[in-house]
Amino acid sequence: MDRLVERLDGALRALGVEAETATAESWGALIREAMQGKARTFHTVEHLEEIWQDAGPIETLAILFHDLVYVQVDRGVHEAVRPMVVSAADHCGGRFTARGFDPVQDRPGALAALLFGIEPGTELTPATGLNEYFSALVAARLTATVLWDRDVARVVACIEATIPFRPADEQGRSPLDRLAVRLARANRELALGLTDDQVAEAIETAAEVSHRDLANFADPDPASFLDHTWRLLPESHEELRRSRSYTIRQYRASLEQAETFLARLDAERIFPAVGGRDRDPRLVERRERAARNLDVGVRYLRCKLFATGLLEALAEATGGDTEMGLFMGDLPNPERPTPRLEEHLPAVPEERRAVHDPVVRDLLLHGRTGETQFDIRTSPLSAHLYLRLGEPAVLAGAHRARELFAGRLEPTAFLAAIEPACVADVAEAAARTAHPRERPLRELAARFRPG
DSSP states (O other): OHHHHHHHHHHHHHTTOOOOHHHHHHHHHHHHHHTOOTTOSSSSHHHHHHHOTTOOHHHHHHHHHTTSOOHHHHTSOOTTTHHHHGGGEEEETTEEEEOOOOTTTOHHHHHHHHHHTOOTTOEEOGGGTHHHHHHHHHHHHHHTTTSOHHHHHHHHHHHHTTSOSOOOOTTOOOHHHHHHHHHHHHHHHTTOOOOHHHHHHHHHHHHHHHHHHTGGGGOSOHHHHHHHHHHHHHHHOHHHHSTTOOBHHHHHHHHHHHHHHHHHOOHHHHSOOSTTOTTOHHHHHHHHHHHHHHHHHHHHHHHHHHHHHHHHHHHHHTTSOOBHHHHHOOOOOTTSOOOOGGGGSOOOOGGGOOSOOHHHHHHHHHOOSSOOSSSOSSOHHHHHHHHHHOHHHHHHHHHHHHHHHTTSSOHHHHHHTSOHHHHHHHHHHHHTTOGGGHHHHHHHHHHHSOO
16 A cells, blocks of 8 residues: 555656645555455556556556456456446446547546547447546546646556557557547647647557556566466456366366467567557567567467366266366365375486477476466476477377367377377376276276287
8 A cells, every 4th residue: 555655646746746645545545445356366456566667657647547447357347436437338237338428527538538439339348448448537537636637648548558459450550559649639629738749758658558567478587477377367267266176177268268369469469569660679679579478378378288188088088077186186285285196197207308398398397487376386297298298299289189178079089199108197197186086097097008
């Protein structure tokens, strides 16, 4: 709370506002309350702290407000901010439909709608910027009580720029270029008092906030990048928040969604350019790092999908889907040691390791940088399969696993395409942890064990 208030107060003072201490305190309390939902594992105050370092005052205010609303995780608009957004949309059957604003009666609302390009009757969804729009509305209403309109507009523009992963339009204009057009229009229609140079500067600031928000994609360490990815998973998969009771299939579904998302993403949509300046050295570096992290991340996830597919096939062949902990063993607990599947796998001597990428190998063996409540950092089964079979075989296996997951390939057929001794070793290791299925797992291992 103290850090939030300090940042808010510092930003306001830097903009020439001598606001009452109570103003920063009340805003800080609202931000903390709105962002401390139990379902939030990534979009928290800690995320704000990660990206506000060395930010200017407009950037700081935008960063502090940009993640206030997160309807799909908070299961609606938090009651702390609901009064400030209720007039923006009709809500019926889980759908939000935008209303219009009269700029005379509601200038902050009209400003936010103009900058976001929201027309009355537009359906608002998380994918099209619902969360950012509502967050910007709150920011606009609060900051309008102490800031000039032009500064409120700059804050709102920065929040609009944090709508992620948008492509260029048919004319080749980036999301930031389109925002520049809307800011210029708002400047004319609402008489904000910005010069052309100030409009351009505001878009540059918005670009910086956008890039800060997704800076983890350009992390020089792939393990740190994947740590952010793992922290996001429980926000979109409620079952993972029940850290010890999700099933193999549920865990696989979360990996599958993450892999599909990263595989379809490109660095240009993560870090858009302003005015076609794609050759800016900082932008080029960010995009190159993001492309590398996407490549490594997708292969890492496919390795884990193959390993999880092997577990899923073993489970289906011996009684059906079950809790991940039954096969892999419970998550480590220093107070109560429990057996883990990987403890019973044969070692893969270095001289017998198949073709692999050292970066992916180290990620699987040594893990992501941070801990999560629902999973361990390392990927011991995936690492075993990766080193034993090699990357080409594992990635091919991940492709076949999609057929298994879609119900187009029988579990036994999936297992039959894997090196028999490898299947036997994993089945025998699972028999040591999945005690209720020990007999069918040992029988299956015997069928695959080379004579």
